[in-house]
Each structure stands twice: as structure tokens, then as C-alpha cells.
Amino acid sequence: MPQVRFDAYYRYDELTRILHAFAEEYPQLVRIESIGKSYEGRDIWLLTLTNFATGPAEEKPALWVDGNIHASEVSPSSACLYLIHRLTREYGSHEKITRCLDTRAFYICPRVNPDGAEWALADKPKIIRSSTRPYPYDEDPIGGLVTEDIDGDGRMLMMRIPDPNGNWKKHPDEPRLMIRRDPDEVGGEYYRILPEGRFDEPFDPAILTIQPRKEGLDLNRNFPSNWRQEHEQSGAGPYPTSEPEVRAIVDFIAKHPNITGGVTFHTWSGVLLRPYSHQPDDAFPAEDLWTYQKIGAKGTEITGYPNISVYHDFKYHPKEYISGVFDDWMYDHRGVFAWTVEIWSPQQQAGITDLKFIDWYREHPVEDDLKLLKWSDEALGGRGYVDWYPFEHPQLGRVELGGWDMLYAWRNPPPEFLEKEVALFPDWLVWHLLIAPKLAVYEATVEPLGDALYKVRLVVQNTGWLPTYITKKALEKKLVRGVIAEIELPDGATLQLGKPREELGQLEGRAYKPSAASVWNTDTTDDRAKVEWVVHAPQGGTVRLTARHDRAGVVRVECPLASTAR
Secondary structure, three states, rough: OOOOOOOOOOHHHHHHHHHHHHHOOOOOOOEEEEEEEEOOOOOOOOOOEOOOHHOHHHHOOOOEEOOOOOOOHHHHHHHHHHHHHHHHOOOOHHHHHHHHHHHHHEEEEOOOOHHHHHHHHHHOOOOOOOOOOOEEEOOOOOOOOEEEOOOOOOOOOEEEEEEOOOOOOOOOOOOOOEEOOOOOOOOOEEEEEEOOOEEEOOEOOOOOOEEOOOOOOHHHHOOOOOOOOOOOOOOOOOOOOHHHHHHHHHHHHHOOOEEEEEEEEEEEEOOEEOOOOOOOOOOOOOHHHHHHHHHHHHHHHHHOEEEEEEHOOOOOOOOOOOOHHHHHHHHHHOOOEEEEEOOOHHHHHHHOOOOOOOOOHOOOOOOHHHHHHHHHHOOOOOOOOEEEEEEEEOOOEOOOOOOOOHHHHOOOOOOOHHHHHHHHHHHHHHHHHHHOOOOOEEEEEEEEEEOOOEEEEEEEEEEOOOOOOOOHHHHHHHOOOEEEEEOOOOOOOOEEEEEOOEEOOOOOOOOOOOOOOOOOOOOOOOOOEEEEEEOOOOOOOOEEEEEEOOEEEEEEEEEEOOOOOO
């Protein structure tokens, strides 16, 4: 079994070794390929997981799973690794995992952004939002604070700088904790708080600013759906899919119409996010909203993470919205249900339950900070929130360093908490794939008519919970073709009635059926479709029937002529 730990974060070379080891150890279940190169030329690895003995992955419904599109969000790679670990380890012993891999497929891309992750995991980390490509300008920024580990202790903390006009003061009962100065307060001991780092030249101690990142891209603003230019959406790139990492994902998904849904792992907040980012829930077809909510409810039941709308509950500013994101693109352009999972919530770990995910950072009670400090002391041994200590800054003079070690306690789970957190997700992901539409043969018969004529009948059905088209949005945009049935004749046979290829339309699942059994809610067989042919075959033989659907898979059956039924 591949040697993989879930109390550590892996750099690119080691992650590559582990992924290839899974493919070597489980060739019947795992295949690995590069779907493209990053900006710096690293392979973007993708693993396909299915039981290849039951058919190729592209002939089965599939779920896309990825992680680490943002540079420092490295625990999403671990979530993908843990999913691979569970699927390979428990295939054959876990009923749902076995059924899932026998009938369906996963496409898993653990590290979308290998360049940014290398910067974040370096011995001397550099924290950026996403891609390492300079954007929007090539030249280096001038002036301002550059965040870095200035005292060389391996941490990037905060700087507490005495300033009579500062916004912060010490908590009266807990001096480690900094709280905001009251609006009308004067005459106390006040501070400014800035990230640990040094100031680029030119430096003026009276004017303290933060240097903008040279690497201003956000790969999760570069997807085609509702993409906007830089003046409206920062980090969006010069055009949709301009960045090789995003282009690799979009190209792969577009070329694999069997993908029935998607989950992208991010950090942090401890929440399951669904579209839309830019418009309210009443913009959804009603059935799609209801189904999104039902899938989310199952996710909450399994993981404990709340499921919410980005537009209604996760906007960074009430008058603004984000655009060009993965899950909006998957739903709006591909017509499938997609989610963004934000791993890890220090607040929830500290017992803060009444949490407004984004609003909390704008306004929250001091009692929450005290709970977080207590959690750091007790659960993290004080490593999360560091006591302030004096430091002679080369430009500012005497300051204090301390406060939250964000890279350790906030951006990702601390390593000792990692496995417990990423273990929450595989059961929901397997469930999410098992609800996908699945084509099956209900009936295949041959009826002799005399004079070497045979009536061939094929009835197929969708055994999945979701309809073959997945979403009403897909129907609205005509994104998916109906079931296609084909007949292959033996030598010497001719088709007397019917066509070699017939389109049978879409098949419903159980998702959009009402829950109340009544005379108004009858359960018709709209999950089935039939096709009939008349074949003239003087020499007999076998007809081969195929039914296929881009999202529901492929089924094949052989019918000997002159037989009665199957």
C-alpha cells in the first residue's frame, strides 16, 4: 500500500511519488495522467478511479473532485488523497464504495496549482493567492510591507506597533488579546497591528502600507461562466481560461461529458458552498434548487458542515459578488451540480456555533476571541496564538511579534487535526456519485415472425436517482443529448423496420418525484424508453444492441436470433 500520512503536507515531488504509487499498487482501479502543465511547467496530475474490469471510465457516470487551486490551501490536496486512500483500501469490502467503482468513476485532481503550493510549502514560505505568474504587470511593486518571517523562527506572525492613533488595545483581563479601541476612546495605550515583515524601499515610518502582490491572479476567477474583466473582478486574468491550470481543467471536463457533478476543495470556513455567486436562489429552476438543497442536506448530515448559498450567505461584501468561479461554471455551462467545500473552521473548533461566515470577520463579539484563545491554549498547546515578544525591527525599531500563526492554525488544519478533518468527506462524495443517472437494460427480446423475420425489442431504464440530463438548466440550454440506441446486424441480415440508430430522449430518475403518494402523484415509467426493430436474417446470427447516454453510461446486450426472451 502506498506510504501516505495524513498528519503532514506534501510538496510536489513527494505528492507525485504517492500518486504514481497508487496507480502502480492498484492498476485494476487507478490510472494516472497529466492533463496539462502549470505556469512553471509542472505536470497537473489526474487520477481516474473505477473498476476497469467492468468497463472504461468514459462509459460510466463520473464525479470530478479537485483541490489546491489556491496556493496556500494545501489541505484540499490531502482531502483528495484521503478519498483515493479510502476508495482503494475499501474496494471489495465496503458495499457502497465497491458498487460505486463497479458502476461509476472518479476523476481526482489533487493539486490544480502545483506552483503556488510549492511556494506555500517551501522552507521559507511565500504566501500568495493563487498562480505564481506575474499579473497584471511584470515589474516588481515598489514600497510597502512585504510579509515574511523576519526573525527567522519559521513562523509569520503579526507585529504590534505602539501608536497613539492605533485602532487596537490590550484586553483588560487578557493582555495577550488585542481588541478594538472604542469609537470615542482616548488617552490609552494603543497599537497598530500589521503582518510580520519588512518594508520595501522607499520606506517612510509615517506611512505604513502593504505592498500589493506581484502575483495578482486568482485562478478561481478565471473560469468562463460570468467571467468579468479586471476592473470588475480582480484576479480574473486577461480572458477566460487564460491560465494553463484552469484551461487544463476546463478542457478535460468539456471532453468528458460523462462527468455528472463536481466538488472543489478549498479552505477555510467549514462549509459546503453552492451556486450562485452572483444572483439569488430564485434565478434557479425550482427543481434544481430543491435538488441542490437535498444534496447539501445529505452533505451536512455526513460531514457536519452547513450547506449554504454563496450569494445569500458567503458574499465578501453585500454590494459585490465574485465571478468566474468553478462551481458556477459547472452548473451554468455544464448543467451539473457542483460544490465548493471550504475545509476547516477554527471558530467551529473553538465552539463558536452562531457563525456568520464572512460577516464574522467584520463584526463579532470579543467573547469569540476569548474562546479561540482558549482553544489555542488547550487544543494546540499555545501554538496557534503566540504570546507577544519584543523584537528589534530593522526599520521600525522596537516592536512586538506574536498573535495568530495563521499559516499553522487557520489556513489549513494543523497537521495533528488533518486526518480527522479530511476523513469527513469520502462518504458524501461516494453518495454524490451514486445518485448519478445510470443506464441499464430492462428488457431485450427477440420474437420470430416467420420467413426469417424477427422483431427485436430493447427497453432501457435509468436506475439512478438523478435524471439522465441531471439539471433543468441542462435541458434549458440543450447541453445534453438523449439516450441513443443502436443495432448491429449479423452478416447477411437487413433491417426491415426501424433505424440503425434511434434517439430515445431523456429518462427521468427519482429525484424530481413528489414525496406524497396520492392520486395526483402517479409513478409513471418515465425512467424507461423502448425501441423496436424488424430484422430479416436468413442465416440467423446474433444482433448486438447498444444504448448510450453521455451522462448515464453505456450498456450492451447480445440477442441470438430465434431466441425467445432475455
